[in-house]
Amino acid sequence: MQELNKWADRVYAENDFGRSISTSISGVVGLITYLFTKDWVLTILSLIIIFPIFRIISSGLHEKYQRNKQKNLKKEDVEQMYNRLSNEEKDVIRAFVNAGGCVLTWRQMNSEQVSSVGVESLIERELLRTSYTADSMRETFVLDSDIFDIDYDKFNAIKKS
Numbered sequence: 720m721q722e723l724n725k726w727a728d729r730v731y732a733e734n735d736f737g738r739s740i741s742t743s744i745s746g747v748v749g750l751i752t753y754l755f756t757k758d759w760v761l762t763i764l765s766l767i768i769i770f771p772i773f774r775i776i777s778s779g780l781h782e783k784y785q786r787n788k789q790k791n792l793k794k795e796d797v798e799q800m801y802n803r804l805s806n807e808e809k810d811v812i813r814a815f816v817n818a819g820g821c822v823l824t825w826r827q828m829n830s831e832q833v834s835s836v837g838v839e840s841l842i843e844r845e846l847l848r849t850s851y852t853a854d855s856m857r858e859t860f861v862l863d864s865d866i867f868d869i870d871y872d873k874f875n876a877i878k879k880s
Contacts, residue, residue, distance in 0.1 A: 737778030744777075745770040797865040800846075807837030811847070812862065812870045821862045824852070828860050 748769045753762040804812070814831040815823060823831070828838070838860070841847035846863040 735778075736781040737774045740777035740781075741770050741772075741774035744773045793865070794869075797869055800844075801866055801869045805837065805840065807834040808840050808844075809837075809870070810834060811837040811841055812866060813874070815862045815867055816870050816874050821864050821867045822850075823860050823862075824857050825859070826857075 745766045749762050749766040752765045753759070756762070801809075811833045814828070814833050815821060818827060818831075838847065841862075842849075846866050848861050850859050850861045851857065852859055
């Protein structure tokens with residue numbers, strides 16, 4: 720009886736989602752198997768076979784759910800940040816979207832007629848930084864890709880309307 724109590728404590732104290740789900744499903748399958756067959760050997764074999772299968776499936780589904788949840792939370796945070804930006808800052812971002820990428824050379828940026836205040840403000844917010852082209856021949860402005868994606872999505876939604 721002591722061993723059964725230890726086993727029950729371990730099962731119910733479990734915080735691994737995949738293991739918890741697979742333990743429950745295996746228990747139900749084992750109970751149904753026993754009720755229909757009255758065979759302990761077949762019941763134990765079904766538990767041994769079913770448990771790892773459902774643990775893999777439920778762990779995978781749970782990880783996918785968690786990744787999607789984290790991705791959505793990050794997108795909400797970026798969206799909130801974007802909504803707090805000034806019109807001048809959004810104009811700078813729109814220049815990148817109109818150009819089609821997260822990187823503009825200094826020459827391209829100078830020809831865009833954007834507010835220097837917007838540029839400096841985005842740099843201060845750490846959403847815009849300077850860098851170099853791959854060949855190190857020209858200096859560039861690099862926009863945060865998440866902010867770019869938000870404006871790009873908004874811009875395309877406006878175009879489709």
